[in-house]
Amino acid sequence: MRTKVAIIGAGPAGLMLGHLLGREGIDSLILERQSPGYVLQRIRAGVLEQGTVDLLRDSGAGARMLAEGLPHTGIELSFDGDTHRIDLAALTGRSVMVYGQTEVTRDLMALRAQSGAATVYEAADVALHDVGGAPRVTYVKDGRTHELACDFIAGCDGFHGVSRASIPPSALTVFERVYPFGWLGVLVDKPPVADELIYAHHARGFALCSMRSATRSRYYLQCRIEESVEAWPDDRFYAELRRRLSPAAAAALQQGVSIEKSVAPLRSVVVEPLRFGRLFLAGDAAHIVPPTGAKGLNLAMSDVRCLFEAFADHYRGNSAAGIDHYSARVLRRIWKAERFSWWMTTLLHAFPESDGFSRRIQRADFDYLVSSQAAQTVLAENYTGLPIEG
Ligand code: FAS
Numbered sequence: 001m002r003t004k005v006a007i008i009g010a011g012p013a014g015l016m017l018g019h020l021l022g023r024e025g026i027d028s029l030i031l032e033r034q035s036p037g038y039v040l041q042r043i044r045a046g047v048l049e050q051g052t053v054d055l056l057r058d059s060g061a062g063a064r065m066l067a068e069g070l071p072h073t074g075i076e077l078s079f080d081g082d083t084h085r086i087d088l089a090a091l092t093g094r095s096v097m098v099y100g101q102t103e104v105t106r107d108l109m110a111l112r113a114q115s116g117a118a119t120v121y122e123a124a125d126v127a128l129h130d131v132g133g134a135p136r137v138t139y140v141k142d143g144r145t146h147e148l149a150c151d152f153i154a155g156c157d158g159f160h161g162v163s164r165a166s167i168p169p170s171a172l173t174v175f176e177r178v179y180p181f182g183w184l185g186v187l188v189d190k191p192p193v194a195d196e197l198i199y200a201h202h203a204r205g206f207a208l209c210s211m212r213s214a215t216r217s218r219y220y221l222q223c224r225i226e227e228s229v230e231a232w233p234d235d236r237f238y239a240e241l242r243r244r245l246s247p248a249a250a251a252a253l254q255q256g257v258s259i260e261k262s263v264a265p266l267r268s269v270v271v272e273p274l275r276f277g278r279l280f281l282a283g284d285a286a287h288i289v290p291p292t293g294a295k296g297l298n299l300a301m302s303d304v305r306c307l308f309e310a311f312a313d314h315y316r317g318n319s320a321a322g323i324d325h326y327s328a329r330v331l332r333r334i335w336k337a338e339r340f341s342w343w344m345t346t347l348l349h350a351f352p353e354s355d356g357f358s359r360r361i362q363r364a365d366f367d368y369l370v371s372s373q374a375a376q377t378v379l380a381e382n383y384t385g386l387p388i389e390g
């Protein structure tokens, strides 16, 4: 078998890249180790920044998002019960869209199936070969080993994928920050606490009130890294959530039986460079952000938009400039998103080892934010998404 671009991973990055390539008439084949159902049952991101909304809409993948998504023009920050709304639209002219990653993935899966482009689910033992020369990918499907020759490989296989692991460690630099806490997340079919998201700092820990629709809510509590969901029956979760919210939000909280509950670790990771021969990394295969800034999914989308533009330039015969500059181009934006996600995480979480001075600095950061339109504009610019340069 042969294709132009072999895409490893059918998460949002791989599916969006395949979608963009297909619209350009560039052949691709996606190899995914899980089933479509398994990919869809993973509960992850909930907020799309403006650039992601534009990309989905302009590439013909945004119809259901525009019909069912919830446009949000602001978010609320809460600090030990004091609250302040950040008016994203008034400060930047941009907004965000609440539309779950599961739905984005579902829409992209449907489009790929309609296009007839090849996707191999439950592909086992995916292995990359000769990525510096004539790249090949082998995999096992239905007990048989298959070989795929290609021009390029796009590693869109997430943080634990095979693509980054196929690059000699000496050729990579990994930058990492592991946070001393995780997030305990709950999904529940009850109306959200408020019309917009609430990011709450409390001495007991961070809390986030988000949503998936007007009838389905998503809540998070900062928790110990080693926390187990079994230790958090619903009653305990809601009681703790109420303690961390402002009185008004706590009073509005509607308790319900959780339909999903999971613990996620928080870390910042960036890999450099993002190209090795004819292998290119994008999305979580290239970087991880703490979800506090709602950047993970959105960064994956901007990565693959740039990678698509690079491949399109190559196949149009125009130039190799896009391919040669891909890594440097996306890393500039990745590091800005890492900075913002780190800053939001540092502002809003209770750090177990922090001293009185650090806690006063957090409070001063919040007080300055509330008092300064300039500071709020910086937050709003980053939250709604920085422009893609070049
Ligand atoms: P993904 O990990 O989504 O997809 C990679 C795909 O590659 C997977 O389907 C995997 O099965 C496949 N794969 C892996 N190894 C393979 C192999 N060897 N062969 C073939 N296929 C292979 N981001 C936010 O913005 N907001 C959030 O609230 C948020 N919450 C998150 C919660 C959790 C628990 C996690 C893990 C992440 C969260 N994220 C969040 C980040 C998340 O949304 C990612 O940024 C997003 O999934 C990135 O998409 P991809 O790069 O496509 O990677």
Ligand code: PHB
Pocket (backbone or CB within 6 Å): 044, 045, 046, 047, 197, 210, 211, 218, 291, 292, 293, 294, 295
């Ligand atoms: C979510 O709805 O899952 C969500 C929203 C915003 C974040 C993180 C997670 O910053």
